[in-house]
Amino acid sequence: MISAPLPAITVLEGLERINASLDTASAECHTEVRTLQPGGARSELDLAQALERSQHFGVRGIHMRTLYQHTVRHSYGLHAYLDRLADVQLEVRTLEELVPRLMIFDRTVAYIPAGAGTRIALELRDPDLIAFLTAAFDCFWQHAVPLHEPLPEPAGPDGITAIRRSIARLLVEGNVDEEIAHRLGLNIRTCRAHIAKLSAALGGSSNRAQLGYQIARSGILDEPRPAGQAGSGGTEGGA
Template identity: 60%
Template structure:
């Protein structure tokens, strides 16, 4: 029990002694000893073995010389440094023959690299972003992001902002209801960062300097593809540019045109996906909203069109002609 209390009241390391501990240790060194009662406010002195019991009087403690403490603390660190140095030499010896072979011809750049696991995906992204010099394009489907995800995005974007690199990002309209998204944008103010939104987006896409692109290879996003084939990358850039031209700047109002019956553009998109046979969860995922919101829109469609059941709704949508109405060009 005392040990547990010590950790709670002095959660610091020996390299960061508390003010009380430093004062009492200095006092003990000056006088040669100190009473147990006096060191009660700083149990870290005993935890770090800076004091030891006085052999002549159990109520007193004697200070361990700082040179001894320092040697005891440095010894495992020096041993670890030596082990690391040996590992460095071993790794160099292991790979030296392969380096010699590789040096005989230019390094091969793989057109497609499979990245398995979030750790490896993020590591490859970090390298590509660190090497970016001109522009980064990103497509981020889905609804509003949790604050910790936006914080990670901000940390990843900071080096780009500092280097004056242009960043263009596409989100879905649903992020417009997220205060955290606008807080993220405020922190980007003044940088070469542009954000636009669309009702529906393709899967996630990141392109750096028009030379490397990243796309997911599985729905769970545990596997990604790193693409460096010029043809593939250029094709994805064209896809991005088409989406970008159709998108609305985040700070502009989205022209949510409605039919005479009050069916909005979002509800018309839902109607189209319903007719195509998508279930509620898939529709919500495609449009970047939660399932409850999606079902509320479906209920509004059913009410406006006079459908009494889900089976009838598809027929009523087709008969209503709402999917044939053209959106006005921007």
């Protein structure tokens, strides 16, 4: 008896069902996994689940590629996690900004979040949609910086670091502090500290409108952005 094909799109509600589906996809994977993990340092629980799911890939010869944001480079938990995956064919790169989470197994099934939070996800099996997501991941990958390589040019000739230049761009676009922090994988206090230092570097400002004017007048956004930056910036799990 021939089994019915799986749905092109399945809505997964609740962390238990999401993790069960990810476990199945991991167990059935044969060749490659692509994961895109935005945000800053990940929690111990997330890393423990990812480790349990990923450490079996080594003996099966599965190749993993994972994208994080630049801010994870200072996460001791993440580096300890990667050290425990030494036997896995794992490549890690970072970007300044990323789109929401994405996981692709064997170009057969993919997972993306549905709405805010992590409690609803979409399981995707449509070949054309997966091909599109795979191409998007590969585009991000080509612009990303390998984890073992230093980031390019931490500060321009004006003394403003790349992260503050990105904050300046998002400020001019009208984003509030919380959205800027989310997109760059920063906590809100760190983000606001960068904004204060950006303001000081441009001569000080009493309000957001004045800071926007100073940014525009300074010309700092007219300079080419360093390599390793792209896109905009949550399904839990994966590497």
